[in-house]
Amino acid sequence: MAAPYHKRFDLISNSLTSSHFHSIARFPDSPNSFTRTRKFPLNEVIYSFLFKRGLTATMEVYHYLKRKGSSVMTLSKQAFLSQRKKVNPEAFRFLNLQYLSHFYTQDTPKTWHNYLVFAIDGSRMEVPNSKENRLFFSQNGNRFGETSVRAQTSGLMDVFNAFLIDLQIDSLHVGEKNLAKKNLLSSESIPFQAPRLVLFDRGYPSLDLIHFIEKQKLSYLIRIPSTIYQKERAQLTSLDSSVFLSCTYSRLRTMKRVEPELAKDFEANKGIMTRMIQLPLENGQMNVFMTNLPATITREEILELYKKRWAIEKLWQTVKNKLKIEQVSGKSPVCVYQDFLAQSLVYNMVQDVMSHLNQKETKKKINENIAIGLWKDQLIDIVLEKDDKEKLLRFKKLEEDILRAVYLPRDLQRNKRKYKHHNKYKQNQKPSF
Incomplete structure (x- = not known):
């Protein structure tokens, strides 16, 4: 049986190919963007934002095409960045609105x-x-x-x-x-x-x-x-x-x-x-x-x-240190808006999965950092899967992998904070992707 968040994921995937979303994703002064059939269409451009790993543009293209099943790199770095620059950041705000509207009207919020x-x-x-x-x-x-x-x-x-x-x-x-x-x-x-x-x-x-x-x-x-x-x-x-x-x-x-x-x-x-x-x-x-x-x-x-x-306060710690929202893929303000709003949608999708799985665990909690890494790694396979049964199996595998990364919360003694110089590579904030 499909979990409620499965429907929201499908809602986002279906929206990406709609004509209404295409009109929202265009800048007002570029009405002809995303009107032609290209090797890197709008829906895949959006996926590239959501699955961003904080790598160089060349490696982002490589990893995406590899997971997609392309045996050779057929998309240049320049073409990749050119397509991304055409996306209106408000497109991510629209997707987030759709996602949240479905939750607050179809589920029972706490x-x-x-x-x-x-x-x-x-x-x-x-x-x-x-x-x-x-x-x-x-x-x-x-x-x-x-x-x-x-x-x-x-x-x-x-x-x-x-x-x-x-x-x-x-x-x-x-x-x-x-x-x-x-x-x-x-x-x-x-x-x-x-x-x-x-x-x-x-x-x-x-x-x-x-x-x-x-x-x-x-x-x-x-x-x-x-x-x-x-x-x-x-x-x-x-x-x-x-x-x-x-x-x-x-x-x-x-x-x-x-x-x-x-x-x-x-x-x-x-x-x-x-x-x-x-x-x-x-x-x-x-x-x-x-x-x-x-x-x-x-x-x-x-x-x-x-x-x-x-x-x-914990949210800011998550988006900055775990989702690496500040690792912007370009140097312009538009790139800042694109990446920030895209990762806010990613945050909501990950939290939706965790909330669903935390209902199954009464005492233990999901490791958020591991959940983000698994989500970034496996969701691309889920959204590219065309067969509904196979997609459901992939969702279940993602859930099983996340549930393996649980911990028992500890009520630690609160001590006065000690300030000290940090090394470049922190032992308690290692990246998961």
Whole structure:
């Protein structure tokens, strides 16, 4: 019997040959791209992105044609790169949207108090140090005056279902809050069947973001730093109470500069009512959270939920160190967008397989690094297989191989982190492909 994720894999494969997808994959100024029959058609170009190993273009071509069954190399490096440059990065966003839409409408997603729980976080990504990228993404300097090219990214993740819902990529000059708004707007294209709750860390709290979230009819849980809303916090009478965040002159002045239209709404409403929850720490300090969740959900439940935000921190570690998302195959901003968005789709497909297999293991967990390596190695054989029965057998073999790489989670003692210089080749982060 086929697993639910098999249908989603087939959905992606079938989409690649549709005329609608061809139109999405073309750049607006190149309407004739992918209209002729070639040795390296669009669907195979997309596969080459998904199965990317981080090798030279020549070796990428060699490995792909070898797995495809070609006995000799009939595709030049130049032709390979020329075809890839024609792909609009939005094609990968479209495929990811299709994949996730199928899951949220055909499966039963995991929820918390009937909420789909998401987390938003930003991360700076390394990109090739080319002139184009320096102009587009800007440079990140250090105290010695040395600069390196970095892209600012922002991810929206479903923490219980382990999917990367949306990935935004932009210049370092674009703030995380603005990218977070783009994450939420982009996610509106997915037909979610339950109310949504978004978790934020200390870099996000602001009146304009809260107003935006409530306007989108979402719930939020935000950890706030000790330096803001001090007047309101001084008025708190309990560890869990409602408070009115007034729109003071200084807050309004900043808002008028950034979002003038939003400032007009605040002048009329005078502020926002929110719920503040405090958590006393052992060192005498206080962690404070803001939320618009109802009082029926207790303070203890909310504080326990915030710990789940750690999932998005693990996501960045996976895409950077295991999927090697920063090993971009070209030097232009378009190549950066292509590879980043393609690997976000790969991340979701791998997590889908792991979620399915983890249901069979009650105590043990799947080794994510090994699962990624096996997925990269075997899925090309699956998508190129024409016979349905043989394809199902290949899926089962992939599952069996992944299930051999399981481990028993250990609750280790938490010690203070030790910082030390690393060797070039790390012993605890070896690549799986």
